[in-house]
Amino acid sequence: MSLKLEGIWFKYPGSERWALRNVSTEFREGEVAVITGPNGSGKTTLLKVSALLYRPLRGSVRAWGRDFWRLGSDGKIDLRRKVIYVHEKPILLKGSTLYNLAYGLLLRGYSRSEAFKAADKLIEKLGIAHLRDKPISMLSAGEAQLISILRAMAVNPRLLLLDEPVAHLDLRKRRLMVSMMRELAASGVGCVIATHDYSLAESVADRVMVLEDGSLVADDKPEAILESLREQKA
Amino acid sequence: MIDELFEITIRSLAISGTATLLAGSWSIPSAYLISRSSRLSKILMPIVEAIVGLPTVLVGLLMYMLLCGRGPLGILNLLYTPYAITVGQALLITPLLISTSFRVLAHAQESYGELALTLGATERQAMQLVLVQSLPGLMASIVMSFSRALGELGVALMIGGNIRGYTRVITTAIALEVSRGEFELALMLGGVLVILLVAVSMSLRTLRRLQIA
Numbered sequence: 322m323s324l325k326l327e328g329i330w331f332k333y334p335g336s337e338r339w340a341l342r343n344v345s346t347e348f349r350e351g352e353v354a355v356i357t358g359p360n361g362s363g364k365t366t367l368l369k370v371s372a373l374l375y376r377p378l379r380g381s382v383r384a385w386g387r388d389f390w391r392l393g394s395d396g397k398i399d400l401r402r403k404v405i406y407v408h409e410k411p412i413l414l415k416g417s418t419l420y421n422l423a424y425g426l427l428l429r430g431y432s433r434s435e436a437f438k439a440a441d442k443l444i445e446k447l448g449i450a451h452l453r454d455k456p457i458s459m460l461s462a463g464e465a466q467l468i469s470i471l472r473a474m475a476v477n478p479r480l481l482l483l484d485e486p487v488a489h490l491d492l493r494k495r496r497l498m499v500s501m502m503r504e505l506a507a508s509g510v511g512c513v514i515a516t517h518d519y520s521l522a523e524s525v526a527d528r529v530m531v532l533e534d535g536s537l538v539a540d541d542k543p544e545a546i547l548e549s550l551r552e553q554k555a
Numbered sequence: 556m557i558d559e560l561f562e563i564t565i566r567s568l569a570i571s572g573t574a575t576l577l578a579g580s581w582s583i584p585s586a587y588l589i590s591r592s593s594r595l596s597k598i599l600m601p602i603v604e605a606i607v608g609l610p611t612v613l614v615g616l617l618m619y620m621l622l623c624g625r626g627p628l629g630i631l632n633l634l635y636t637p638y639a640i641t642v643g644q645a646l647l648i649t650p651l652l653i654s655t656s657f658r659v660l661a662h663a664q665e666s667y668g669e670l671a672l673t674l675g676a677t678e679r680q681a682m683q684l685v686l687v688q689s690l691p692g693l694m695a696s697i698v699m700s701f702s703r704a705l706g707e708l709g710v711a712l713m714i715g716g717n718i719r720g721y722t723r724v725i726t727t728a729i730a731l732e733v734s735r736g737e738f739e740l741a742l743m744l745g746g747v748l749v750i751l752l753v754a755v756s757m758s759l760r761t762l763r764r765l766q767i768a
Contacts, residue, residue, distance in 0.1 A: 402675035425674040
């Protein structure tokens with residue numbers, strides 16, 4: 322099962338320019354798809370439409386067989402809980418790292434102790450116990466980015482949408498992130514990553530999509546696309 | 556003199572404090588609703604921002620016309636009472652409170668509102684998150700509006716009437732003492748007003764620091 326976009330057209334309120342033009346694609350569970358393209362090409366917009374946050378002006382978004390924008394509020398919440406979007410600039414809640422990791426579970430009705438216990442397990446698994454009680458204001462940019470990604474993973478999504486996920490990470494955290502993405506895909510979670518970073522695409526992608534001025538101009542295996550993109554860049 | 560100074564100060568704080576709470580009760584929910592709709596904010600916010608700096612005497616005049624014996628609300632007998640000043644100050648600071656709260660809430664909607672939705676929050680949970688995360692910013696808006704209410708003269712003078720022991724507040728007392736040539740009391744009242752405004756400003760800075768943290 323998957324998320325299917327059909328003939329998506331989107332523009333921001335007050336803007337004359339189409340941010341997405343007739344984009345059709347599908348994101349599947351267990352697959353890592355990378356979206357690349359120049360600044361302003363529509364990568365973030367495509368992620369937010371796929372994350373069921375932005376309503377397209379034309380076209381349909383079918384999530385696990387259901388037309389999302391025709392559903393009632395309970396149906397929408399049910400599907401949004403399967404598809405989690407992680408912002409490029411980390412948005413963390415005031416409080417500790419542990420609270421941030423537990424927040425998504427608290428929204429799902431977990432008790433405080435259950436949610437904190439699950440967050441603690443994640444912290445132990447990744448060996449970041451030193452961040453456990455650190456106030457959010459004391460985290461570095463890389464740590465904040467890592468926590469915002471882990472917060473999304475804590476709620477066991479079926480599809481994880483990551484906007485420039487390694488932009489602020491050092492080499493060690495970047496390696497950790499790449500291995501986590503591979504692990505997630507192996508466990509059946511779909512990952513969609515928007516990035517300019519071709520080496521990240523090369524190391525994790527099953528498929529690379531190229532956006533230009535809101536249109537999807539290429540969608541193929543990484544080896545077929547990355548080589549020509551590098552040549553163009555050179 | 557000290558007793559009167561104390562009494563005037565307490566009355567000013569009570570009237571402006573109540574006016575701020577009253578204005579907050581309708582301004583913050585309004586700002587939240589406006590921040591949820593880009594169409595509504597495009598239409599309403601330029602109007603609200605334009606009337607933030609409305610002269611206090613104009614608000615006082617409009618309130619006087621509403622509350623005087625022949626006015627539409629004359630039957631309520633509120634003119635020259637502390638209640639009239641409270642309502643007048645609440646209306647005066649409403650545009651400021653909506654405008655400043657809107658900025659805080661619109662920013663929070665964009666970030667925390669979207670975060671809550673993507674993490675699977677219900678509408679109610681998303682609203683709760685936006686309001687909780689905006690709390691220091693909203694408190695700063697409230698404090699700023701209280702400061703504007705405390706320092707205004709036009710409304711208190713025109714619909715309060717500056718009645719000794721009843722509707723006299725710091726600003727109307729200063730105006731009266733200056734007109735009488737009693738500069739000593741006027742300066743003391745001015746000093747109290749400045750101390751109160753500085754205290755308000757310092758609490759505002761502390762709240763901003765909390766928001767950054």
